[in-house]
Amino acid sequence: MNVCISGTGLYTPPESISNDELVACYNAYVERYNAEHAKAIAEGSLTALASSSSEFIVRASGIQSRHVVNKSGVLDVARMRPRLETRRDDQPSILAEIGIAAAHQALERAGRNVADVDCVLVACSNMQRPYPAMAVEIQHFLGTGGYGYDINVACASAAFGVQAAVDAVRNGSSRCALVISPEICSGHLNFRNRDCHFIFGDAATAIVVEPAETALSQRPFEVLGTRLQTQFSSNIRNNFGFLNSAEDPPRAWDDVLFHQEGRKVFKEVVPMVAELIQSHLADLGIDPQAVRRFWLHQANLGMNQLISRRVLGREPSADEAPVILDQYANTSSAGSVIAFHKHQDDLVPGDVGVLCAFGAGYSAGSVVLRRR
Numbered sequence: 001m002n003v004c005i006s007g008t009g010l011y012t013p014p015e016s017i018s019n020d021e022l023v024a025c026y027n028a029y030v031e032r033y034n035a036e037h038a039k040a041i042a043e044g045s046l047t048a049l050a051s052s053s054s055e056f057i058v059r060a061s062g063i064q065s066r067h068v069v070n071k072s073g074v075l076d077v078a079r080m081r082p083r084l085e086t087r088r089d090d091q092p093s094i095l096a097e098i099g100i101a102a103a104h105q106a107l108e109r110a111g112r113n114v115a116d117v118d119c120v121l122v123a124c125s126n127m128q129r130p131y132p133a134m135a136v137e138i139q140h141f142l143g144t145g146g147y148g149y150d151i152n153v154a155c156a157s158a159a160f161g162v163q164a165a166v167d168a169v170r171n172g173s174s175r176c177a178l179v180i181s182p183e184i185c186s187g188h189l190n191f192r193n194r195d196c197h198f199i200f201g202d203a204a205t206a207i208v209v210e211p212a213e214t215a216l217s218q219r220p221f222e223v224l225g226t227r228l229q230t231q232f233s234s235n236i237r238n239n240f241g242f243l244n245s246a247e248d249p250p251r252a253w254d255d256v257l258f259h260q261e262g263r264k265v266f267k268e269v270v271p272m273v274a275e276l277i278q279s280h281l282a283d284l285g286i287d288p289q290a291v292r293r294f295w296l297h298q299a300n301l302g303m304n305q306l307i308s309r310r311v312l313g314r315e316p317s318a319d320e321a322p323v324i325l326d327q328y329a330n331t332s333s334a335g336s337v338i339a340f341h342k343h344q345d346d347l348v349p350g351d352v353g354v355l356c357a358f359g360a361g362y363s364a365g366s367v368v369l370r371r372r
Contacts, residue, residue, distance in 0.1 A: 003166045004212035004220035005369065007110025008341040009102040011182075011204040012328075015071040019054035019064055019198065025075045026197050027051045032077065050194060057198040062301025066201030066329035068186045069094065080191040082184070095128045096137045098204040099182035103142060106206035111216030112176060117208075118146030119174035123161025124181045125154045125332040125359070126188055130242060138180060146174065154236070155297055155359025156228075157181060157333035158205065162355075162367050163226040165209035179207040181333040188238055190257040199299075200258070201329035205337035212372060221344070221353070221369040227280040228365045231272065235261040236360035260360075266303055273358045274310035280366045281311075281354070288312050291320075292351040293343060297358050298325035298335030307356075333357060347371045 030049040040046035057063055068074055073083030084094060092100070099122065107113060120142070122135040127150060135148030153160045158181045165177035185200030212222050240256040281288055288311050296304045301323060308316035322343040324335070331338060336357040347353065351371045358364035 001170050002212035002222055003169045003209060004215050004217075004222045004372065005162070005207055006210055006215040006217035006220040007106040007108070007112070007208040008337065008344070009104065009106030009109065009206040010338055010341045011098045011101040011105075013067040013069045013098075013202050015069070016065050016067050017071055017074060019057045021075060022198055023052050023054055023057070025077055025080065026191065026194070028077045029080065029192055052194050052197070061198065062323065062326055063198055063329045064326045066198075067203060069098075069184055069202050070186075074186060074191060082186050084187075092141045093128045093134065093137060095124075095134055095182040095184060096141060098184075099134070099138050099180040099206065100142050102182070102204040102206035103138070103178055103180055106178065106208050109217065110208040110210070112208060112210075114143045115145070116176045117142075117144040117178050119165065119168055119177035120144055120146070120148035121151055121161045121164055121177065121179045122148070122182070123151040123153075123157035123179055123333060124183050125152065125157060126183055126185060127152055134182075135180070144178070153230070153363040154361050155299065155330075155332045155335070156357040156361065156363035156365045158207070158337050159226070159355065159357040159365025159367055160228055160363070162207060162209065162223070163228055163365065165207075166223050166226055169209055169211060176208065176210045179209060181205045181337060183332045183334045185330065185332050188240065188258050190254050190259070193254070193259075195262065196258060196260065199330050201331050203328060203331040203334045203338060205334040205341060207337060220372050222372050224352070224368040224370055225280060225284050226365065226367050227276060229272070229276050229363070231362045233268065233360075233362045235264045235268070236362075266300070269358060269362055269364075270303060270306050270310070272362060273356060273364050274307050276364050276366050277307070277311050277354060277356055280368060284368055286352060286368065290352060291354055292347055293319075293353040294321045295336050295340040295343065295353060295355045296321060297356065298323065298328065298339060299330045299359065301325065332359065
């Protein structure tokens with residue numbers, strides 16, 4: 001059976017924070033911290049914090065701004081994290097809410113309605129809670145039938161979700177599957193850390209997967225193949241979990257937020273992902289030069305450029321490897337799907353593209369697509 005992606009959806013939070021705004025807040029925190037600890041800094045028992053700059057952020061990442069679900073809380077120097085209203089257990093969670101918004105758009109583009117969906121997979125990095133599964137929650141509030149479950153393989157989750165959905169459609173356990181990636185990355189980001197305070201943004205994406213022969217979409221993408229790879233590393237890590245309160249001694253507050261060894265990640269992930277894409281294309285008999293577009297995980301501009309360069313053996317054009325992280329920052333599992341959603345309409349029948357997501361784990365997934 002030929003399986004296709006027949007629709008994609010995107011929810012973008014209305015609020016955005018520019019580099020200048022973020023830096024102003026961070027530098028105000030640095031000034032306050034250094035003043036409060038001036039004596040210890042002068043004695044040499046504590047190191048003064050260094051200020052940040054918009055130029056540093058662009059040079060390090062290519063990011064210029066990011067969308068967030070709550071701007072005022074992030075830019076409050078006394079808080080520096082989003083401010084979210086606590087919801088009752090009978091209300092949809094905020095991740096379900098933004099995931100449903102993306103799902104409706106994906107279904108509309110696919111020409112489908114909620115009654116057609118019998119499988120909901122929530123594939124993302126930052127789960128709201130251990131249980132009940134967000135996929136089952138979305139299934140309930142969206143009004144679909146069938147079943148749902150969550151998948152967490154960090155930033156590669158969407159690619160893993162697509163493979164699970166493709167497999168489900170091929171083996172007959174689903175006739176129409178939704179892969180939803182809601183990410184509120186601002187909730188696990190340490191905005192008081194100069195090396196990472198600028199990295200993440202918030203968004204939600206959705207993908208409709210169904211048999212190609214019965215798709216209603218006029219221009220679906222046939223899934224030519226999927227490939228997944230994992231390799232353990234603690235170089236990107238989040239230690240938040242239900243056992244934190246039982247640990248003795250307790251972890252520091254910033255140890256349960258996102259942290260990474262950026263240089264090690266860059267050095268180790270780039271060759272892993274480039275080889276994954278190259279071997280996947282080779283096994284499908286596709287010359288990398290014949291690939292019309294690469295929709296890569298949007299974590300770091302330099303990383304994406306180097307991966308594309310290794311795969312192609314030359315510099316990629318902006319058209320071949322489009323970038324959305326300049327306005328969205330790293331939206332974890334949603335990033336590659338945002339690039340796909342925003343940069344697909346100009347492809348013509350026969351054009352081949354590669355959606356590739358990668359991140360903590362290490363984890364990576366490649367989805368090779370052809371416009372029908």
